[in-house]
Amino acid sequence: MSITEILDDITKESQLLNDPGKPFKLWMPKRVVFTADAFHETYGQKIYERVTRLGLHVEVARNNRITGLRGNDERETYRIAKNTLAVVNAPPSAFNLRPIPPSADWQFHLAEGCPAHCQYCYLAGSLSGPPAIRVFANLPQILENTKKVQRLNQVVSYEASCYTDPLSLEHLTGGLEKTISFFAGQPTTHLRFVTKFDNVDPLLGLDHQNRTRFRCSLNADIVAKRLEGGTPGISARLAGLRKMALPKSQSGGAYPVGVVLAPIIPVPDWEMHYSKLLSDLQSALDFETDLTFELITHRFTPGSRDVLMEWYPNTSLDFNETNRAVKRNKFGGQKYVFVKELMAELKTFFEMEIALRFPKAKILYWT
Numbered sequence: 001m002s003i004t005e006i007l008d009d010i011t012k013e014s015q016l017l018n019d020p021g022k023p024f025k026l027w028m029p030k031r032v033v034f035t036a037d038a039f040h041e042t043y044g045q046k047i048y049e050r051v052t053r054l055g056l057h058v059e060v061a062r063n064n065r066i067t068g069l070r071g072n073d074e075r076e077t078y079r080i081a082k083n084t085l086a087v088v089n090a091p092p093s094a095f096n097l098r099p100i101p102p103s104a105d106w107q108f109h110l111a112e113g114c115p116a117h118c119q120y121c122y123l124a125g126s127l128s129g130p131p132a133i134r135v136f137a138n139l140p141q142i143l144e145n146t147k148k149v150q151r152l153n154q155v156v157s158y159e160a161s162c163y164t165d166p167l168s169l170e171h172l173t174g175g176l177e178k179t180i181s182f183f184a185g186q187p188t189t190h191l192r193f194v195t196k197f198d199n200v201d202p203l204l205g206l207d208h209q210n211r212t213r214f215r216c217s218l219n220a221d222i223v224a225k226r227l228e229g230g231t232p233g234i235s236a237r238l239a240g241l242r243k244m245a246l247p248k249s250q251s252g253g254a255y256p257v258g259v260v261l262a263p264i265i266p267v268p269d270w271e272m273h274y275s276k277l278l279s280d281l282q283s284a285l286d287f288e289t290d291l292t293f294e295l296i297t298h299r300f301t302p303g304s305r306d307v308l309m310e311w312y313p314n315t316s317l318d319f320n321e322t323n324r325a326v327k328r329n330k331f332g333g334q335k336y337v338f339v340k341e342l343m344a345e346l347k348t349f350f351e352m353e354i355a356l357r358f359p360k361a362k363i364l365y366w367t
């Protein structure tokens, strides 16, 4: 396949999936491969049953290595990897819990990688190797491991979407259902995850004991349409969020919910676009809810920009560092954020608009 054909393929895929006139199709990998160990895990077998029921052809490797993910160049590698579901066991290092401020106390992972094609994807530069979607078959052990951190009389929160969009894979794995049910039985730990997907129906009937907060990642429609390929549109996400928040008596999931506005980008007429989004959100949540907001402006590192420019060479996203301020972390790494004055303007706008429409909602952080 030539580079032009690969580009066409990805562009077509992204555009079709974002066409509001067409129903969104959940991701069906072109290749599903299990490592030998993952295939023998009980949860690995459950995934095997699900994917074969969906008519997907499955390979089982003779050993614990996944090969065949690289193409002749980065673009082809991207295409091959983004069409591959690899079912593997998470390595021992996954059992060393790491903090994840400001989102939660700790993080753990059901999977790494995501089938969507967001042109700002925060996974670029964070995960090494081809961007295949790796699901962890030893999830039960990963969940048990979260019991390690306990605090007297204090709830500990866990974030499950640092390296994946877990709902994007739910039809193939059932991993969230398992995870939500696990946390329901843990009085001192709470689960949080965020998604751009809307296939929430299997989660509605779960007995979650209010220990899972479902967060929906939203953006101005114009940003989502241009930059978030392979994801459901904003109105579909709002409908999913509404279902998750509605009381059980109205066939909803009665979950505590949240909105992650990210990445906030000051496109032309940004006040109008984001006001419309918040008004649509207000209409979707026209009942009492336990609602939080997380507000994240667009940022990038030199490393993530290089990867994204290879994956999406025609992106309209502005990666020009001359319009940006540099923020350094304690390890010497740097990222580009909006300049101070623009940051202040955006922050004031969002805080005011949210307070006006959702006076009881809490803004957890602005960054």
Ligand code: SF4
Pocket (backbone or CB within 6 Å): 113, 114, 115, 116, 117, 118, 120, 121, 122, 123, 163, 164, 165, 196, 231
């Ligand atoms: S949904 Fe999230 S993880 Fe997936 S491509 Fe988009 S930004 Fe990346």
